[in-house]
Structures are given as structure tokens and as C-alpha cells.
Amino acid sequence: MASLKVWVKSTVTGQRMLLAAKTALAVGVAWFLGTHVPGAADKYPYYAPLGALVSMYPTFMGSVRAGFQTLIGLSLGIVLAAAVLILGSPNILTISLAVGAGVLLAGQPRLGAGREYVPVATLLVLILGGRNADAFSAGYAIQMGLGVMVGLVINVIIFPPLTLDAARLRISRGRKVLINQLEDMAKALSEHWPPEHEDWASRHQVLESSVSEIRGAVHGASESHKANPRAYRRSRHRRVRESIGDMKVVENITVYVRDVTEVLAGVIWSGPLDVHLKTELVEPVGNCLTSVAGLLQEWEDGRLGEGSFDDANDALRNLTAALVTADRNQAFTLNPGASVALDVQRILVALRRRVQNPTGS
Template sequence: MSMQEESVARRLREAPRRHPLLPLAAKAAVAAALAWLVVQPLRGSADDYAYYAPLGAVVAVSSRLAHSMRLTVEAVLAIGLGALLAMGVRAAPTPEVLSIAIVVGLGTVLGAWKRVGSMASWVPISGLFILIVGGADPTRYVLAYLGLTALGAVVGVLVNLAVPPMPLIATDNVQNSLRNVLADQLDGMADGLERSPLPTPEEWREGEAVLRSQSERAQELIGQLVDVPRINWRARRWQGPAEHQRQRGQALRDLTILVEEMKSVLAHDEHAELERVALGPALRPSAARALHCAAEALRSVEDSEVDESSLDAAMQAAEGFAEAIRRQRAEEQVDAFAAGALVNTLRKVLVSLTPDEESHESAPDVR
């Protein structure tokens, strides 16, 4: 194989990792096409409303096998509720505009029922379809809408059973993104210490919503990996990588907690509204350098392996910060509880990046 062919083959192999929606899009396309073919031999209502089968198939092809089964049930239930609502409104002698308002209003309320789950919006939408598109024969339309959508959803579930999804690529991408967000937060804290005047408590806490959202998304995907082995025949093949991602997910969750602790210390004890701050001008430069180095070490992680030179530099910077705290405490006879909490939390961040055999060694407390 020539170098050019190898390059093309490599790009094709890496395409799912770079574009994780491609496998899902391919499965959705196949499921929709199969659902369409399945209803073609049918007669009656299927001739007029065959397009509802691909719709159900696309709904069912989701990122999780168990989730796709639940979505199928929720979709059928939502359509059924919308159908009952629309049929009831049609039977009442009300003006058309009032009927539409009732279907949308009550449909939205009914959609809040927990059994409907993520398909809540389908209740008022299906009700409107049946009310407006159903025409002179709403019963026939309801049966076609409900039956063909359910049939297509079953096709989608079968496609997922044949090629069950493994959320490894999505989890890997989200974890890498979370690591970058954590590094950005460390750099942001360092930049804040280099500012004059200092950030306000609210400014110190900027970015927490993004950090928490990214962390929750990562934990959600890890939860999917936990569910996968129960019904996914591909799980055994990917058991090693999945376990690796679960361990990395736990480490990132711990890192998130530690970074939030540091932001909390700075927001509470190091801002312009205080007369006496935790660090002060003497400690801020070493603290900022330690945070910048920690961010660089975090960004150097690749496949859970940190670059040793970046980690060594971060460890030295953290020790320099700790030494500055000891020196200030000895010279000025002041407490250093907040500063000590910050440096010890930073050390925990760095220890979490070390190999397993080193992670049990703890640095001395400076407080």
C-alpha cells in the first residue's frame, strides 16, 4: 500500500472520531430507508401516510440502545395522548381557533407527565396534526399515524440491535473538552491573580456554569457506558477501553471538584472588597505561576499520560508557592489557612495527574 493510500485509510478510520455524528447519521439513514421499504407492500392507510414510518425509525435510532427502546414507547404514548385529546376536542362544538388553542394548551400540560419523558412536545404536535390534517376521517388518520410511527420505531430499534452504539467516541471527545475547560479555569484563576484590581467574587466564579455543564455531560456518557454491557453484544470487545474511560471520568470528576474548591477559596478570600486577603501581593506571583503550570500539565495529558516535563515544572511551581507561604508565615507571623488550602488543593490536582504508583504519595501540608 502506498503512502497516499495509507493516508486515505487512516483518515477514513479516524473519521468517526473526528465526526462522531457520522455513524449515527448513517444508521438513521439506513433505518429510515428500511422503514419506508417495510410499509410499501401494505395497503390502505399506509399508501397515504407511509412517511410516518421513516419518522418513527429516525426517532428510535438514538445514541443508546436502551434509550431508543424507551423513546419508542414514549413516542407511541405521546401520539396516543395527542390523538385522544384531538378526538375529544373535535367532538365538541367549538370554533376551530378555540379547538387549536385547547389542543396546544392541554397537550402541553399532558406532555409534562413523566411517562412521556423526552417526547413531551409530541403530545400537542400530534394533537394538532390529527385536528388539522385528519380531515373528514380522523380515526383512519389516527390509526395510520400511530401504527406507522410505531412500526418505523420498531425498525429503528432493530437497526440499533443489529449495530448497537458504543458511546466511546462521544465520551472521549467530551472528556477531552472537559479537560481543556479545567485547564482554562486554572489559567483564568492565574490571570485573575495578575490583575489589578483583583476580580470580584462574581468574576472569580465566571465559567462555573460551563464547567459544571461539561462535567455533567461527561458523567452522563459514563453512565451510558455502565448500562451498555447489559444489552449490547459489542460491549465485550470494547470492555477495556470502556473501563479506561470510566476511570478517566472519575479522575475528571475529582478534578472538577478540586478546581471548584480553588475558585471558591479565591472568591471568598482574595478579592478587591477585602482589606485583608488570603494571598496578597507577596504570594500572588508564585500562585499565578503554579496555576499556569498546572494548566499546561493538564493540557499535556494524552491517553491519560501526562507529559513528565510539564508535570515536573508544575510540581516545582507548586512547591515554590508553598515555600513562599512558609516564608511569609515565618516573617510576618500571620495565619495562612486560606493560602494553604489553595496550595494543597493545587497539589491534589497535580497528584491526580501522576501515574498510579505515585498517586498515593502526598505532599506535606503547609498549614
Template sequence: MPETPLPATRLVVRRRASRSVRWMATHPAWAVALRSGIAAGLAWWVAWLIGLAFPDPFADYRYYAPLGAVVATSSTAARSVSQSVRATLAIVVGAAVAGVTDLVLPTDSLTVAVVVIVASLLAGWRTLGDMASWTVTSALFVLVIGGSRDQSEFVLAYIGLVVVGAGVGVLVNLVAPPLPLAPSEAALDELEDVLADQLDALADGLHGDRAPRPEEWEERRRAVAPAVDGARRAAEEAREAQRLNVRVRRHRGRVEDQEVRSERLSVTTAVVTDLVRILTEGERDDLDPDRRVLGAELRHPVAEALGALAAVVREGPAADLDPALLAVRELRAALARQRAHGTGDDYLAAGAIVLDIERALDAHRAASAEPDEGDV
């Protein structure tokens, strides 16, 4: 009899398996490939069983079952159900177009053109969503392949096996659902870097002896919008993937950490956007000195505070807030001196800059105070 594994060996195997499962759960490209392969293989086996029980018409068309399984496993657990329904509906619509056309026209190039045109127009039906392309595919399959056989049997086998395969795919998705944490984490990393770079660029523009020219401000603008859109899309996909997902509990700590981080970066994005607007519009050398929002006395303190905020944004929860808080206090002191011998309009914009920086720091402090539960 084989020897019983030692407890230490069993523990090592369990840890390695756990790491493998966690890695697959958070890297969607590999996870989708594995799920799709397993679902396709299971669907082929189920279709083989159906073919044994009902050889006519299912035995000759087993390959349609893996096709339906792949459709169902290409998205989240919650969406796989709706996608399977839409794909089935699109197949029925396409099959109906081909069937009706085949009754009135011979199968030739003109018929193929008519079927594709009609099916393409029906694919615009909003209900079909991203499964609309199946309408044309189904119409061509039924017209070309089904036309040479008993078309009603082919349509029955085609639709039936795709539905069976989609059902298998849905079950696989429910058992091992995708949880795309890695892409959302990468998107948040990118947004974090872009925001920090933008703050550094603003600070660099204020360190000189004069206010920047308009073209110099333009050179310091960073493409924040694409990073914001990417982070938003990734966050929405990760949020949707949590529905009907039995693995969320295992990664609860990481999921909650990303949600907190997303909220913090949302506040930081709004702050950076406002700072860019205030500085690029109000602190330029083509403006009269009396109309500039900062002036020589405030440019350097604002630059120091922006640079300190950039460091906080870039370092994340591990950042030391003390240098940034000190920079803000020095900026407030400089602003108080400016207010002592200026008018109200001289410091309103500068005060808004201080409030923006403090708002970003408050959001970071609140996010850092959240309890870190870790992965369960």
C-alpha cells in the same frame, strides 16, 4: 472464479473497516444520521410488507413508520425504548383529543384552535417528557387528515405504523448503539484548558511587586462554570449511552480513561475554585498588609507553584510532575520561614493553598497510575 484476496489485502480492508466503525461510534452526528437513515429505510420496508398483508388501512400511510424509527434512533439504546413508549402515549393522547373534538365540533378554524389548546395543555403531562410535542402533532394530524377519511382507520394506521417504526429503530439502536465518546472528550479538553488558564491567570496576578487590586483579580477570573457544566452533561450522556450498549467492550479502554480523567478534573475544579476564592478575597492591595493571606515573601513561591500546576493540568497524563513537586517544596520552605517569625493567623490561608495544590497533584498522580488497557 474471482481470485481470493491476499491475506495482506484482507488485513488492510479489515483495519480500514475497523477504523471506520470506531470513527462512526465516537462521532455522534454522523452516527445518528446513518442509524436514522438505515432505521427509516427498514421501517418503510416493514410498513410496505404490512400494507401488502393488510392494505386497508395501512397501505396508504407507510410514511408514519419511518417517522417512528427516527424518534427511536435519536437517542441512546436505553433511552430509545422509553422515548418510543412516551411518543406512542403522546400520539394516543393527541388522537383522543382530536377524536372527541371532531365528534362535537365541525372542522374549522375554531376547532383547530380548541384542539391545539387542549393538546398543548395535556402535553405538560410529566410522563410524556421530551416527547410531549407529539401530542399536538398527533391531534392536528388526526383532525385534519383523519377528518376527511374514516378517522378510526386513520388513527389505527397512524399509531400502529409509528409503533412499528419505533420498534425497528429500537432494534437498530440495540445492534449499533451510539457511544458519544468524542463530545465527552472534547468537553473534558475544554474544561482542562479553562482550569489551566485560570491557574495561569492567578499565577500572573501574584508575580508583581504588589498585591493585585480587586478589579485586576476580576479581569483574571475565567468562566469555569460553563465548562464544568458542559463536561458534566457530556459525561452523563456518555455514561447513559453505555447501558445496553454492545460496543462498550470494544472501546473499554477509552471509556475507562475518560472516567478516570473526569474524576481527576473534578478534584482539580474544586481546587481551582477554592484557590480563586482564597486569593481574590485575601490577597488584595486594598487590604491591610497584616491581613493579606500571603504577603511579599509568599506571593512569588505561590505563583511558581500555581504555574507549575497549570502545566500539569494542561499536559494531562503525560505531564512531568517533578517541576510542580519542586515548586511545592520551595513553597513549603518559604511558608516555614514565614511561620518562624509570624503568628498562627498569618499562615493558615497560605497553608490551605499548599494543601489545595498538593491535592490536585495527588489526583493527577493517582489518575496517571491507572493501567492503560487501550481499546479492545
């Protein structure tokens, strides 16, 4: 029961309930209209609800794309079936060959959601159409087209969703993941080695998943604004561009934080490279990580500006000076402190660019 409640809370969101309600309405309207289509198509009204169903996506442009891709796939399937009928009556061999050809055509990535309908339409026309294949094909296409149009109309007139808030939430979570990672690494440097907590050293998947979720949410937000009558305000488009810019910054910083994680994990627990962090570098490295975490927190709080970089710049200068003093004869490329300094510098550059140009354009 507890797991069911968790699943419901994570799955049944407001947007999902709205989509479910619109889909139910579209299917009902399509069925009603499908039963009133004149001509031979009135014998196949059950395909209209199917057309409405396949066209209902969370975003309007997603619905347009899926609907028309489905109709294209269906048309290709009908053409394949027609080719078989022209050659003669369908039989086991010709039906099998036609369906096989449909599967080959379905391998075209551009068909998108319509790929699976190529062999399906071929099979339905040849088997269900029979002697009335022409009437069946026309009715099938007309009813599916009607359902797709009903789905598009309902999707665009009834609260077409704008998913920008979801994207901003994902970006916020991504920043918090980075902040926690940097703070945990700085804390580990101040503990007796090896540190008691080492979960931060194995968070590569968490970092990657965070970026992937942000990328998907921002793409969804961008899609939801295309051809959406609710997205007419310039401020909405500006916020989408800002989200795309934020996504790029978080992606870059995640790469650098992951590099720092690998370097420090190798220093503490030994890794493929024989590298060691001198005692006098431990504190400057920890200060750098803490200052970068503070910058990300200011970004999260909406307070990041040109004057926010003073502490981080000072920490980076102190680390650079400590690197020079620590060992002038050590190979600089194998110094883990130098690697951390380079990644910190890259993070600061990325954040400065974000301050100067939030959209990244």
C-alpha cells in the same frame, strides 16, 4: 467561505456522518415497509419515515427513550381527540380546548421527546381524521410505531456508537485548561504588579464551559454503553467508570482553581475584600501553583502516582510555614495566602483520591 469551512469541520464529524447515513437508511426502509402494511394503515405510509426519523439519536438508549416517548405522546394525543369525538363532532371550540389540554399535558417533563406530539396528534386526528378518525388514528399509530422499530433496529445493528473517546478528549482539554490557568497565575505572581497579562483573571466562563462540556461528554459516553452490543467488554465499562471518576475530580479542582483565581485577582487589582498578599508569601504561593500544575500535567501524561506528590507537599508546607511567620497577629481567615493554601490542599486531596480510586466509587 472560511467561516463555512470552520463550521463544516466542527459539525461534520465521523459520528455525525454515521448518524446521517443510518437515518437516511432508516427513513428509506420505513417508507418501503410502510407502503406494504395491510389494512387501513396502508393509506398513511408517510408516518413511518417520521417515526424512524424521531427515533434516530446518537446513542441506542437515546433512540429507545425518544422513540417510546414519542409513541406515548402520540397515544395521549389520540386519546384527547377520541374524547372530543365521543362528545360530538369537532368544532372550533372543542378543537381549541383539546389542543390546549394537549399543551398542558405536554408540560410533563417525563414525556421528554414525546411532549410536542401530544397536541400535534390531537390536532391531526381531529382535522385530518375527520369522519375516519378511528382509521386515521390506528394508521397513524401503527405507521409511527413501525418507523420507530425500524429506527431502533438499524441503530443497534449498524455500528452503534461508543463515544468514550470524545469523553476522554474533553477531560484532557479540561485538565489543560486548569494547567494553563495555574501556570498563568504563578507567572503573574512573579511579574511586576499589576501584571502585563491579566486574561487569566477573567476566565471564569472558560472554566465553567470546560466542566460543562466534560459533563455532557461523559454522560453521552455512559449512555452510549447502555444496551450496546459493542460494549460487552469489561474493560470498556471500566473505562467509562474511570471517566466518570475523572470528571468528578476535574469538577472539584475547577471549583478550587476558580477560588484561587478570584482571590489572586482581588489581591492584584483590588476586589470587594480588602486583602493583601505580603511580599514574603508571593514566592511560596507561586511555587504551590506551579507544583499543582505539574501534578495535573503528570495526570494528563498518565504518570500520576503515589510518588508524584512530594514536590507539591513540600511547596504546601513551605507556604504554611511562611504564613505562620509572616504575621502571627493577622486574622487568618482574611489572609489570601491562607485561602490559596486551603484550596491547594483540597486539590491534593482530590488527586490522591483519584490515584487510590480512579472510578470514585
